[in-house]
Amino acid sequence: MPTNMTPLQLENKITELEQSLQDNPNNPNRTIIETDLRKLTEARTYERDTFDLREHNFQNV
Numbered sequence: 404m405p406t407n408m409t410p411l412q413l414e415n416k417i418t419e420l421e422q423s424l425q426d427n428p429n430n431p432n433r434t435i436i437e438t439d440l441r442k443l444t445e446a447r448t449y450e451r452d453t454f455d456l457r458e459h460n461f462q463n464v
Contacts, residue, residue: 410447417443 420440
C-alpha cells in the first residue's frame, strides 16, 4: 500500500476496500484486504495537523 496518498485518495481507497469486502465475502484474499484496510484506517487516524501558527498574527490582549 502506498503511504504517500492524499487524504481524498486515502478515503477513496478505504471505501473501495470496504465495498470489496461487502461485495465478496468469500474472497480468497480477504485477509490481505482486511490487513490493507486496517493499515489505511490507522494512517488516516494519525494524519498530521497542518495548521501552522507562524502564519498568524496573535496579539496579547
